[in-house]
Amino acid sequence: MSYELHYWPGIQGRGEFVRLALEEAGAAYVDVARGPEDKGGGPANLAKRLGKLEPAPFAPPVLVAGDLVIAQSANILAFIGARHNLTPRQEEGRLLVNQLQLTIADLVDEAHNTHHPVAAGLYYEDQKEAAAKAAEGFREARMPKYLGYFERMLAGAGEAGWVAGDTLTYADTSLFQVVRGLQYAFPKAMAGLADKIPGVIALADRIEQRPRIAAYLASPRRIAFNEQGIFRHYPELDG
């Protein structure tokens, strides 16, 4: 059975955390909105399709797995993790991986907030002043705090370990995505922080070199970072 992923076709966005887990798992999936329009591709078809799914999602990404319709990235990842061995079997380990994923999701929300602090529905150009202040607080306080937390978690797991312990999980592929996203959006701030988070940087490199992830990143399936997504490179926000 092939999964159907429904997400905006022009951005990595929150859908990318799902794509990375599916790719690492080697799971078959169709990224429906990225296909041709006569096969349901494109944003207009996506909006139509979302309106017909049951139970109704509030927003994409949505994963359709046979009869199951699953929304919310962390929820989708918990499902994929359990099916494809990307989260531990025991409850304790699963709770930790879900907790790490939700913490990553909070960091992602705050990263998005740096360029859209006032309203996601307004243009960046209409909230540049607030964005400059939001980005400053993010670079100087929040980003180091979050990444320092993941650094400590990785240090506890040892050199061959992963963020939740001995086994690679979807929290690792998600952390990879956040590191690359922050390096894209805030290259100067991330360079300045590198010495303090060697384990986080090394984790991202290890994930990037995994055969399925490397193949995915080199393929046209990987959308490039751009200024419509969560991680946007606006040099004036990088200090």
Added chain:
Amino acid sequence: MSYELHYWPGIQGRGEFVRLALEEAGAAYVDVARGPEDKGGGPANLAKRLGKLEPAPFAPPVLVAGDLVIAQSANILAFIGARHNLTPRQEEGRLLVNQLQLTIADLVDEAHNTHHPVAAGLYYEDQKEAAAKAAEGFREARMPKYLGYFERMLAGAGEAGWVAGDTLTYADTSLFQVVRGLQYAFPKAMAGLADKIPGVIALADRIEQRPRIAAYLASPRRIAFNEQGIFRHYPELDG
């Protein structure tokens, strides 16, 4: 076995979603930071205690259940739900309840963002102009969109139904909390919206009348809404 809840003692905050589920379940718990200082109460003891927990949480709330240390509200609720029959046994139902809870969490983040759009670390007084714009977008677009979504979910479940279907779940106690919070923070905007979300309003009233919830709300265990929490009544943000 009694649970230990660790959360800021002066606010409802994100801990309140956990408190409500524990109360509805009739589960024994100690709200540690609200106790006397010599028994680990108070914010200073909370910060110390959080630093010693393993695996380390990024932030409160944290639930300690025997050997398990669980952080992130939605993660804690999934655990409580499974243990205390506040989420379905089947995977399909559980995924939906978790999805609804994560959507509620997104709404909560956006509600908090109305008074702290630029940075959670700055005073409201230092971001009032951005807050006025953020609140306008929230009142006019986001709040109706979220509540309209839950209204449709409730309509699908019928008059005796709950937001995830036939059975009461922690998504219902959470939705109650959000409705009361929004009514506290945005009384005018919520009054203006009431006609469009009768099912949501009725759901909140039904939850409020459940015996254990009613007893909790009348007890000193329930902290009043205030201007340090997520839902703050700043009349200038209510349009």
